[in-house]
Amino acid sequence: MPKYLEHTPLGSTRQLRRWHRARILQAIRAEAGISRLKLARKLGLSPSAVTEVVAELLNEGLLTERPLPPTGQGRPSVALEVEEKRHLALAWEIDVDRMAVALLNLKGEVRARVVLPPAPMQLDEALALLQQHTAPLLAGVRVLSAGLALPGLLEPAQGHLTLAPNLGWADLPLLERFQEALRSLGLVGIPAVVENEANAAAYGLYALGGLALEHCVYLNLGVGVGGGVVVERKVYHGARFHAGEVGHIPLDPEGPPCRCGKRGCAEAFLSYRRWQEDPSPARLQEMAERLAQLSAMVLATLDPERIVLGGPLIEATGEALLEAVQARLPRYALAVHDPAQITVSPLGREAALLGVGALAADVFIEQMSYEEA
Template identity: 70%
Template sequence: MPYAYEVPKGGTRQLRRWHKARVLDILCKEPGLSRSDLARHLELSPSAVTEIVAELLEEGLLLECPLPPQGQGRPSIALEVEGERNLVLAWEIDVDRMAVALMSLMGEVRAKVLLPPAPRHPKEALDLLVEATGPLIKGKRLLAAAVTVPGLLEPEEGHLTLAPNLGWKDLPFGQMVREALAELGLEGLPLAVENEANAAAYGLYAWGKWEVDHCLYLNLGVGVGGGVVVDRRVYHGARFHAGEVGHIPLDPDGPPCGCGKRGCAEVFLSYRRWQEGASEELLKEMSERLAHLCAIALSTLDPGLVVLGGPLAEAAGEKLLEEVRKRLPRYALKVHEPDQVVLSPFGRDAALLGAGALAASRFVDSLAFEEVM
C-alpha cells in the first residue's frame, strides 16, 4: 500500500528533497526495503528512486545489504538507515533528574548518561548537559537535537512561560539551548524544544507503534503533566498549554498547590509524596485520586487510551494500574472502560525517548527543505 503524503508546492529541486526525506522516513519505519519496494510505496519511477537512494548513500545516511538470491537474476539489495554514526541528541531536564541520550533515527539508544536533578538556575542545568554530552559525540555525526522540560512553553519559539516545579519562568529557553549546543560545535542543528509530557506522548507513536489515534499521556512525577495526542499529532492548544491536568482541582478544600490553588491533582499524585510514605493505604488513596483524574480526562477528551508514565507509575507499576482500574467506574461514564487506562511501555525514560523521536522527526523535516551539510 503506498504511503499517503501531502506533496508540497515548489519547484523540481524542492520536490526532490521532499522525496528524499520520505525515502529516509519510510526506511526508518520499515528497514530492509529494496529500491523497487520504495518505488511502489512512493509511487515513483524506479529511476527516480535509484537517484534519490544514491544521494542518501553518498551522504552516509543509508547502507546497502544484499538479500538472499531468489531464483535467477540479480539479487535484490536491501536498504537500511545507518544508525551507528548518524545520531540525534536528546536532553531531558526534570526536577528529579536530567539525562542525555544519543539515538539513531530508528530509536535505538547508543549512549545514555543520567545526571542529578536540575539546578535552580537554567544556565547551570544547560552547562551540566553540555559537559556530559561532549565526550559522547566524539566521532559521531549529530543530525538534530531536542530538549524536554516540565513546564509551559511555546514549541516553535522555545519561550518558556513557566516551569513551576523548577522555579523557572519567562525565559528565552530555545535560544539558551541553541547557545549551549554552539558550545559543543553544533551551531545550526535542527532543534525541537517541548514539554516533557508532550514529548513522551509523541514517543509512544514514534517508537511504540501505537494503533490508537487519540491518547492522553500522564507523566506522574514531582508534578503531574499531560500530553494530548489528537489524530496522532501532539495537540498544544490555543496558548500552547493543553495537557496541564496536574492543575485540575480534585478537592477545592485540599492542600495548597504551587500554582496558587488548592487541591490540585499533582498535590495528591506527587511521586515525592509516594517516596516519603509508600504504603498500601497511600496507594489506595492515590489510586482513588488518579481514577478521578482519569475519568475527567476521558469525559473531556474522549481519548482511546490514558497512558500512565513517569516515576510514580514506574515505582507502583501494575498494582497502581490495578487499583485505578478498579475505581474508575465510580467516576467515569459507562461508555468508558477500565482497560482504557494503561501503563507506558517506556517507564521513566518516556520523555527522554520522546525527545529522541522529536529530534529524528525534526531532522527528516529539515532534510525535505535544506541541504545536508
C-alpha cells in the same frame, strides 16, 4: 508516514526532489530492509528516481545496504537500512529528580545514555552540565538534530519557557539558550526543538512505544503531574500552548495546598513526593481514587483511545496502582469508557528522554523535506 509527507507540495522541481528525499528516508526508517524496487512501488515513484535519491543518501552516510538472499533468476536485490551508529539525534532531559543525555539513531535505538543528578537552580548551570557530559559522546558521530524536554509551560515554535514551577524558572528564551549550548559543542546549524516533558513522552509512545494510537493522553506522575495530548498522531498544544496541564485540575477545593496557590489540585494528591512521605497501602488506595477521578475527566473531555501512565510514581507503584485505578474508574467514568483504556507506558522512566529524541529525529526529516540538500 507523517502528514507533511503525505501530500505533494506545491513549488519548484527542487522542492519536489527534497520532498522525495525525505519520503524515501522516512519509508526506509519505517521498513528496514526494503529494496529499491519495493520502495518505488510503495511511494509511487519511478525506479530511476528512487535509485538516484538512494545514491545521494548512501553517499551522505544516512543509509547502508546489504544483499538480500537470491530468489531465482536475475540480479539479487539489495536491502536498504538507515545507518545505525554514526548519524544520531541528541536528546536532553531536565527534571526535578534527574537530568539525562541520550544519542538515538533514526530507528530510535539508544546508542549512548548518561543519567545525571537533579537540575541545579539556574538554567545556564543545567545546560553547562549537560554540555559537559555530552562532549565525550560526540567523537566520530554526526548529530543530525537535537531536542530538549523539561516540565513546564512553553511555546515550542518560539521556544519560550513561560513557567516551570517545579524547577523555579520563568520567562526564559529556552530554545535560544539551548541553541547556544549546542553551538558550544560545535553543533552549529542543526535543527533543534524544545518540548514539555509530558508532550515529548506522549510523542514517544507513538514513535517508539509500539502503540499505534491516533489519539492518546500521557499522564506523567512525578514531582508534579503533567499531561501530553496526541491528536491524529500529532502533539496537541492548544490555543496558548498550555494543553495537557491536568495537574492543576482541582479535584477537591478543601484538599491539600498546591504549588500553584490553589488547593486540592490533581498534583497535590498525586505527586511522587506525597507517595514518598507515606508509601502505605492506604496512601496507594487514596491516590488510586484521585487518579481514577482525574482519568474519568480526561476520558470525558478528550475521548482518547488510551490514557498511558508514566513517571516516578508509576515506577514506584507499578501494577498495584494501575489495577486499583482500573477498579475505581467505573465509579467516575461514562459507561462507554473501559478501564482497560488506562495502561502503563512501555517506555518507563525514559519516556520523555526517548520521546524528545524521536521528535528531534522527525524534525530532521521534516527539515530535509524543504531545505536544500
